[in-house]
Amino acid sequence: MSAPATADRSFAIERIFGAPVERVFRLWTDPLLVAQWWGIRDCTIPHCVLDVRAGGRWRIDMLTAGGALYRNRGSYLEVVENVRLSYSDEPDPEIREWAGKPPGHSRHTVTFTPDGARTHVHFEVTLASVADRERLLALGMRGGWTQSFDRLEQLIGKGTNHAG
Known part of the structure; x- marks a missing residue:
């Protein structure tokens, strides 16, 4: 796909975290750690399973x-x-916000770049269509991910005892 073909279906968030790349990557790939930061403010994660390999499946339930x-x-x-x-992110067709019409699958790409003792994270979501992008942004998808990143930053700030 060319850049113009995906630019109108995508959005990105950039963040610099105060931890080395290896630690930040682990916070994205260890289910016990992901369950501590993933999701919107004040949610819990009762189920988190990650098979982190190409072709592996993941599932995270947010309450x-x-x-x-x-x-x-x-x-x-x-x-x-x-x-x-x-x-890939495969929307649950049962979510009430979809009103019986779930969006298509999306692709999330997270790039980790060392910045001294810190890590620059580039997070990009490419939705199935322009309409899906507009709909999900209107429902607060960017804000939800920003809250997740805030929670990740707080977890990193707690130190290695809690954050890998």
């Missing part, structure tokens, strides 16, 4: 403070340790 359960799942498309993760 909001209000009691709504969101099942997230997909498969890993590319895994380059300490460099890049790319995975």
